[in-house]
Amino acid sequence: MxxxxxxxxxxxxxxxxxxxxxxxxxxxxDVIEAHPGWFELTYVLSDDGFGVVVYVPVRPGVDARLIEHCRESIQ
Structure with missing residues (x-):
């Protein structure tokens, strides 16, 4: 799931x-992907594969620390 x-x-x-x-x-x-205008963050939270996918748009009003974290993580 x-x-x-x-x-x-x-x-x-x-x-x-x-x-x-x-x-x-x-x-x-666990995985980060950059797409035009947004980031896709994947976290696997348990050994059975359960995880969370977080979509982060690169837009005004989105926490700048989060966007910077994404940019640093993709490199």
């Missing part, structure tokens, strides 16, 4: 962390 989370401009990082149950910027990424 997978849980999909789409970040919207204006979403507070603290709120996103609470929804996910972990701190997005502190947990290691």
């Amino acid at each position: 997978v849980r999909i989370v789409v970040i919207d401009p204006g979403d507070a990082l603290m709120t996103i962390d609470a929804e996910l149950g972990f701190q997005l910027l502190d947990r290691p990424l």
